[in-house]
Amino acid sequence: MKDSFWSLINFSNQYLRFIRIIHLSVRLGSMVRFMRKRVACLFAVAMFTILVQVAGATAMSITVAAREEATRTLNLVVEDRVLIGFTVVGGQSGNTLEFQMACPNGTVIDFGTVGDMNYRFTSSDEGAYVLRFSNAGSSEDKLVSLNYEVQHYVFGMPQMLFMTLVIMVVCVAGVAVFILMSKRH
Numbered sequence: 001m002k003d004s005f006w007s008l009i010n011f012s013n014q015y016l017r018f019i020r021i022i023h024l025s026v027r028l029g030s031m032v033r034f035m036r037k038r039v040a041c042l043f044a045v046a047m048f049t050i051l052v053q054v055a056g057a058t059a060m061s062i063t064v065a066a067r068e069e070a071t072r073t074l075n076l077v078v079e080d081r082v083l084i085g086f087t088v089v090g091g092q093s094g095n096t097l098e099f100q101m102a103c104p105n106g107t108v109i110d111f112g113t114v115g116d117m118n119y120r121f122t123s124s125d126e127g128a129y130v131l132r133f134s135n136a137g138s139s140e141d142k143l144v145s146l147n148y149e150v151q152h153y154v155f156g157m158p159q160m161l162f163m164t165l166v167i168m169v170v171c172v173a174g175v176a177v178f179i180l181m182s183k184r185h
Helices: 002-054 159-182
Strands: 057-064 069-076 081-089 097-102 108-114 116-122 127-134 142-151
Touching: 057 069, 057 127, 069 142, 081 097, 081 127, 108 116, 127 142
Parallel strands: none
Antiparallel strands: 057 142, 069 127, 081 116, 081 142, 097 108, 097 127
16 A cells, blocks of 8 residues: 555656646747747848948938039948939029049049039049039039949949848758757657
């Protein structure tokens, strides 16, 4: 009788341990799923933030006062591809002004008197490229509608393409890790 009592208690203890293990594994599984969702959400937010910051197009209006000069600076690295476009508006004396671009190496490119221009170039030096709009020859203010786009290159390919490839590789690797982790051995 004594042995059957202790065997019953031993069986009860083993049953309770089994229930605790099942309970812990269920809790752990739900925690892992919750952590996976958090990591996926954090990853999506990080990629969105990076892609938003990669965009390099800018549009602005600049008022160049009569007999004055206005400048805008573009900080570029070697191999950046740049498209500059602007239109001059205003004044009875004409919709033109003097435009120059100063490069970091000291070279000044003089475009002369222009009113509407599109210029595409690849930066050969790292540093500040200064766009100069001069209205020195006019007695009227002029409005310049300036648009420029800077496309950065990484390993000889556009930065957007490079970032897309990196995101694809990371996503495929993440899916592979999740598949391997979910397989039961």
